[in-house]
Amino acid sequence: MAALVGRWASAAQLQESVRSSTGDYAAGGGAQVSVTFRATLQTAVELSVAGASDGEATTSITGAGSSGSVDFGTFNTLCSEPVQNGKCVVATEGEPGATLVAAFVAKVQTSGISSADIGLARVDASDATPSGTLLAAVGPTVAFPLSQVRFAPGTATNWKRSGGGAMVPLAANTARNLASAVRSGTALTHQVALFFPSDAPPGSYSTVVRWTATGN
Numbered sequence: 001m002a003a004l005v006g007r008w009a010s011a012a013q014l015q016e017s018v019r020s021s022t023g024d025y026a027a028g029g030g031a032q033v034s035v036t037f038r039a040t041l042q043t044a045v046e047l048s049v050a051g052a053s054d055g056e057a058t059t060s061i062t063g064a065g066s067s068g069s070v071d072f073g074t075f076n077t078l079c080s081e082p083v084q085n086g087k088c089v090v091a092t093e094g095e096p097g098a099t100l101v102a103a104f105v106a107k108v109q110t111s112g113i114s115s116a117d118i119g120l121a122r123v124d125a126s127d128a129t130p131s132g133t134l135l136a137a138v139g140p141t142v143a144f145p146l147s148q149v150r151f152a153p154g155t156a157t158n159w160k161r162s163g164g165g166a167m168v169p170l171a172a173n174t175a176r177n178l179a180s181a182v183r184s185g186t187a188l189t190h191q192v193a194l195f196f197p198s199d200a201p202p203g204s205y206s207t208v209v210r211w212t213a214t215g216n
Contacts, residue, residue: 047211058103078090090160091161099164102193106188110183114181150195151191152164
């Protein structure tokens with residue numbers, strides 16, 4: 001890799017340099033080197049989702065890249081034994097049953113834009129994972145009823161009431177239902193919950209939730 005060299009010369013030397021076409025001398029003020037810097041800035045949005053603590057229990061996500069899973073393990077709607085991930089909350093208001101609650105923290109980083117919107121959506125477990133999104137799944141088999149997949153910002157939601165929080169909707173119109181105009185570096189703590197009525201049949205249940213960040 002060649003180095004840039006600046007040389008100083010007297011007027012007579014500079015005239016001789018011009019005649020010999022070397023052209024690498026500066027007359028007066030000393031030797032000089034000029035460098036022009038160029039770079040192209042790209043627009044980018046990066047979203048990360050991790051398990052979090054809600055003050056009572058901690059959620060862990062297993063997996064890598066842009067998809068993972070949260071496994072609550074075996075439970076009953078009496079919550080007579082602690083679940084292995086997140087927490088189990090007995091419904092004392094509304095429909096009898098129990099809610100499995102997982103806590104998350106979503107963080108967005110942006111380049112070339114001021115902020116991004118963050119949304120949550122329910123998707124089919126067989127749906128392909130597009131670039132830039134993250135998935136969390138529970139269990140391997142039975143599709144979970146849409147109305148029983150809930151979410152809430154923060155960690156103060158009263159999950160003792162069946163149907164607490166808001167329903168995680170299907171993918172349409174969910175670009176900012178978790179938060180809008182989120183500044184780069186902001187971390188959002190929130191919860192995703194699954195409500196099981198007390199008469200739900202035993203078996204393995206599964207649902208998939210997608211987090212998406214869209215730049216503004």
